[in-house]
Amino acid sequence: MDKSLTGTVANLAGQNAELQVAADYERRGHTLAARRWRGKAGEVDLIFNSGSEVVFVEVKKASSFSAAARRISARQQQRICLAAQEYLGTLPNGSLIPMRVDAAFVDRHGQIAVLENAIGSF
Numbered sequence: 001m002d003k004s005l006t007g008t009v010a011n012l013a014g015q016n017a018e019l020q021v022a023a024d025y026e027r028r029g030h031t032l033a034a035r036r037w038r039g040k041a042g043e044v045d046l047i048f049n050s051g052s053e054v055v056f057v058e059v060k061k062a063s064s065f066s067a068a069a070r071r072i073s074a075r076q077q078q079r080i081c082l083a084a085q086e087y088l089g090t091l092p093n094g095s096l097i098p099m100r101v102d103a104a105f106v107d108r109h110g111q112i113a114v115l116e117n118a119i120g121s122f
Helices: 003-029 064-071 074-087
Strands: 031-038 043-050 055-061 100-108 112-113
Touching: 003 031, 003 043, 003 055, 003 100, 003 112, 031 074, 043 074, 055 064, 055 074, 064 100, 074 100
Parallel strands: 055 100
Antiparallel strands: 031 043, 043 055, 100 112
């Protein structure tokens, strides 16, 4: 398979994983506020409102949950936290809003595992 086709397939698989995770969060009562929100610091895959809390979600798809978890580097965690802070800065109460950063993993079978508060605190 040529490199551009491989990249396209990986991108589509990632988008599908995000849709699966978004549906899972919505089934659990969260409201999708943004998908692939991009600020100066970087991108956040999914952002939800859950009551008075904002939930930022990084989605990773791989053959297994552990392989997906290994794909979130320390640098990426820092970028996600900075982007989350930037997003909160666009809201009226900004950094006073309760929030968390979750990691959601999708395996080769389409199963989802969510780790709440998985990525650093501010």
